[in-house]
Amino acid sequence: MLVMRRAMRWMWAATALPLALGAAAGARGGAGGPPPPAGPPVPAVARAWPVGVRPPVLRGWEPPATVYGPGHRGVDLGAVPGAPVRAVAAGRVSYAGRVAGRGVVSVALTGTDLRTTYEPVTATVEKGQEVVAGEVVGTVEPGGAHCGARSCVHWGLLRGDTYLDPVLLLPPWLLNAGPSRLLPVLGVPLPEG
Numbered sequence: 001m002l003v004m005r006r007a008m009r010w011m012w013a014a015t016a017l018p019l020a021l022g023a024a025a026g027a028r029g030g031a032g033g034p035p036p037p038a039g040p041p042v043p044a045v046a047r048a049w050p051v052g053v054r055p056p057v058l059r060g061w062e063p064p065a066t067v068y069g070p071g072h073r074g075v076d077l078g079a080v081p082g083a084p085v086r087a088v089a090a091g092r093v094s095y096a097g098r099v100a101g102r103g104v105v106s107v108a109l110t111g112t113d114l115r116t117t118y119e120p121v122t123a124t125v126e127k128g129q130e131v132v133a134g135e136v137v138g139t140v141e142p143g144g145a146h147c148g149a150r151s152c153v154h155w156g157l158l159r160g161d162t163y164l165d166p167v168l169l170l171p172p173w174l175l176n177a178g179p180s181r182l183l184p185v186l187g188v189p190l191p192e193g
Helices: 002-027
Strands: 057-059 075-078 084-086 091-099 102-109 114-119 121-123 136-140 152-159 162-164
Touching (some): 091 114, 091 136, 102 136
Antiparallel strands (some): 057 075, 091 102, 102 114, 102 121, 114 152
16 A cells, blocks of 8 residues: 555656646746747847947847746946946936846837846936937946956846847947948049049
8 A cells, every 4th residue: 555655646746746847837938838929129229339339248148048047138248347338229217226236227218118227337317317329327336246357237128028139229330340431542533424
């Protein structure tokens, strides 16, 4: 009888527990659940990088496989403490304050359903303030262990509660070397016509 009870417990654990775990994962959008809804593409509305002209990317976008799974829900950009942090596009400041001991600034981008976040940042703007692309919204805070020994700004992008790759906001001319520039050519005859 004892052997039969143990066998029944094992059978329950082997069937009921995985089913329950699968249902829980599906409810969170994890493995076994429906894929997250595809949203509209991210418009390339940015007119500036958050820090510097072309900052080093210390850690890129690594979307998690599940809602609560490991990953990197933004991009870490190398920056020195005290450096200005700029709004990448026009918008309204939706949050400027501290979260878990770090300064955070969030900007709802004009004409979109997107908002960007910057941290750790000492805010120089207030909630509700309108900002234009390139306007300083804060300065890089010193310290913090997010980027290890290096100082950085974590730049995030959200649509609702869904994290997206913030680099998608950048148009090609900001991602690459910049716009083409024509240099004067001396000693070459002009075309006729």
